Amino acid sequence: MIKIESLGLKKIEGPILMLEKNADVKYDEVVRVFDEKRNSQIGKVLSVNEKSVVVQVFGNTSGLTIKDTSVEFLGIPMTIPVGRDMLGRVFNGLGEPFDGLPQIFTGDYRDVNGAALNPYIREYPRDFIQTGISVIDGLTTLIRGQKLPIFSGNGLPHNVLAAQIARQATLKNATEEFTVVFAGMGVKYDVAKYFIDNFERSGVLSNVVMYLSLADAPSVERLLTPRAALTAAEYLAYDLGMHVLVIMTDMTNYCEALREVSTTRGQIPSRKGYPGYLYSDLASLYERAGRIKNKKGSITQIPILSMPNDDITHPIPDLTGYITEGQIVLERELFQKNVYPPVAGLPSLSRLMKDGIGEGMTREDHKDVSSQLFACYAKVKEIRALASVIGEEELSDLDRKYLDFGNDFENKFLSQGYEENRTIEATLDLAWELLKTLPESELYRINNKYIQKYLHEKG
Amino acid sequence: MSDVVKGIVVDIDGPIVKAINMNTAGMLDVVYVGEKSLVGEIIKLDRGKATIQIYEENSMMGIGDEVVSHKRPLSVLLGPGLLEGIYDGIQRPLMELSRTGGNFLLPGVKADPISFDKKWKFVPIAKKGDLVSAGTKIGYVDETALVRHFIMIPPDTKSGKIDYISGEEDKTVLETVAKLDNGAEIKMAHYWSVRKPRPYKERLSMNRPLITGQRVIDMFFPIARGGTAAIPGGFGTGKTMTQHALAKWSDADIIVYIGCGERGNEMTDVLNEFPHLIDPKSKQPLMKRTILIANTSNMPVAAREVSIYTGVTIAEYFRDMGYNVAIMADSTSRWAEALRELSGRLEEMPAEEGFPAYLPTRLAEFYERAGLIRTANDEEGSISIIGAVSPPGGDFSEPVTQHTKRFIRCFWALDKSLANARHYPSISWLDSYSEYNDEIKEYWNGVDADILNVRAEAMTILKREERLAQIVKLVGPDSLPDSQRLILLVADLLKKGYLQQSAFDEVDMYSTPKKQSLLLKVIMNFYWSSENTLKLGTPLIKIRELGLVDEIAKLKSTVSNDNTEELENYIFKIKDKFDELMKFYKV
Ligand SMILES: Nc1ncnc2c1ncn2[C@@H]1O[C@H](COP(=O)(O)OP(=O)(O)O)[C@@H](O)[C@H]1O
């Protein structure tokens, strides 16, 4: 490896350095930046021309001086070491050990940026993951290889929900466990600790790899954290054949770091100051979920993001929703009604459930039942709005039945315990219990043969 | 003058690279950069300095890397072997690349867009001595069971007499199949610049709908063959599902589906599904008429920009054979964002929301390539373009939606609240429009002489319901008279039993024009009978008790396209039921 050092720093601005070009520099290569005491940190080349080089530092530039800083060009893209020994370990956002143990022993280094998966070689995800949570399994089914984010807000129980999913997720007819890769970006140590304790309790900690760039680490480090985590996930999935569940939290912190760098570079922003390439950048992370033909492993992603002001049209949830295969949206109103998990039924969606549910996968009536529940709950919302204007007394009998249905839906179907693990059959049976309370003529989305079987024969 | 220009890289900023010593290179010429010879295109020339956009991931490109140009524009290769293919934005064959380059798209890997080795059976249709000119069909190969691929004289060839033409023979696309007396050698494949529209004789006015099998589209907001439509909507409102449904069921001869900056799995979905879907007309797999361009969101952004031109150029090529081609571009917003990103790196002055000022011009140029035309062979060919638009926050007032609206004539507005209630397709009947209704009315008159009036009346009911719903929100439905509650009832029936059409329902995913028109008549017959009965004093509740409503709502999935006489019979059933009811209320 050729290492070339350069002095000639011209300017420091936030995490960005401008220096004279007096070495052979490659676009996107890794650099090591030394301060006067030869303490070093990592950076990468953002742009280069004949005269100057722009470098982004993944650390803290506050101690650097123009005169005494030197930069070493490593001639390689940003990589992390990968190996089976990663399991059970904790790393920082750059892939360096964060648990006091030495770096893993391996000769295998992988480019953290990954490469785009050839769309031709993708295997369409169809295996149903039972999370044991009714609203997810029943209405926004998670599929192995899917990217399904949780859209949350400050103080909402997204971590509890993600941990419950990680604990309970199983395939219906398989015994294979999930390996969990966790990327923490700008979160407090308690959050990381919460997940660690959870994994420990369920005895899977030795099957977990963590990449943590906590709230007190330099914000730019967050830009590498999910990339390191996904590089590890790809290795585990496609080299070792594991089924990997990647939890990434909080994507909002990631996006803010990206905005910070972009603003410092004086780039023209699009919405709310976020750079125009936020979509492509997020896609370069989210699209790393999936499955590959002829490969055993898979990568399922559960990114978590907090919606600023609970606003789903904010660029971060908005662009995420445009890339991911659905979204699980948490709602403050339900949370305040003590409903756990407070999943808003209507805006939540799983785009992959269509091929992963039904006969042979979950149950024959699943599609119709979920579609009917959505339709009924939408009606409930309408009637509630009406009731708030004209008063409940003025409602028709049918409308009142819908109101009862809505309450049952929230209190019996949505609500469940942190430890409660329902089978998909239990979830669907519960759905029929609720649908039974409505006149049969309201069940227009359900095939008559299922009405016959599940309403009349069973019930 | 040499045919090769060699320059060197002096500036790299993401996919935008500058090189010097490029004096004799031309604007829009393709270049190969560095050891891996990454593909790029010259997008700006300032004396000897070329600004190049790179179509592959260019991490580790260095200052001083060599830039080579053969002074040819960025082109697509057109010839037998395109169909059933899946390409990236610059027509690299993704299936081939997965064989040679592995699972991931690594920079620098190359493959021929269509096979140079495969032999096709060429069948001549011109003969020695024939005078031919640009566009003339001289032969064909049967490329797939669905498509006869005509071999045409390439557009930039001078006319001349055929000196030699191959007999019925197996040939590769590189072998000569004809020679002209002016020296031109005609092969089965030729290159054409992606940025240059292919010529045709003249534009014709449109007169027939592109039938999509989707009721809300065909019946209420139809697109003409050769027309343009936009389908805007926030995430999860159904843009992609609608585009897929159109790619499956529309009665075009050729489908070019461009996945532009969207999900990889959606392309996989098409690749998995289409070979198993059978075209209702020809009984052949739909894949046999389909070409996919997949430049997904995580693939290089410059190639995303060019992907829609690659798609439309391929479409024009088939149009020139006299085919009706339909293009689905999902999503044009991602293309516009690619423009914005590249423009930003070029440090151009931004207009609205950072988009370059030339965004509307580019959009216009793209949609302008749609149309019904007369080909060089005096046949008709068409390109219909359906572009998805992904407005940030689902807000249609943003620049891409607004500018697109100026250049399309059919607007299928997706409505978030409909999607939330799982009313699919969530095409709003209030915000959508089509300007083609007039041009294609003869077609619908041919299906059923009454249907246009029936349709207009159905639309009136939907609009009246909208106003009544406002009142209901304030005072509840009980205070409305029966005549108005009937409107609510029928509007609800129209929504559930007609406008909603699940893409997953085996019976209902595709509706023939015949079924579309009869189903609407069933619902409206129910309405007319109800209206008459109400006038005679029957309360609405008695009409509900007939039990027709629930049945009618499900007819779309119980009556298949082949059994539409059941719908005709149902109209009689409605009549009988009402006659019976009236007996009680006649004075
Ligand atoms: N015609 C339809 N029939 C049934 N479901 C649909 C239909 N259109 C959309 N959907 C549902 O909506 C989801 C999102 O649709 P999609 O087309 O992917 O949205 P968009 O491209 O606008 O983000 C799909 O996964 C599917 O569940």
Ligand SMILES: [Mg+2]
């Ligand atoms: Mg889409």
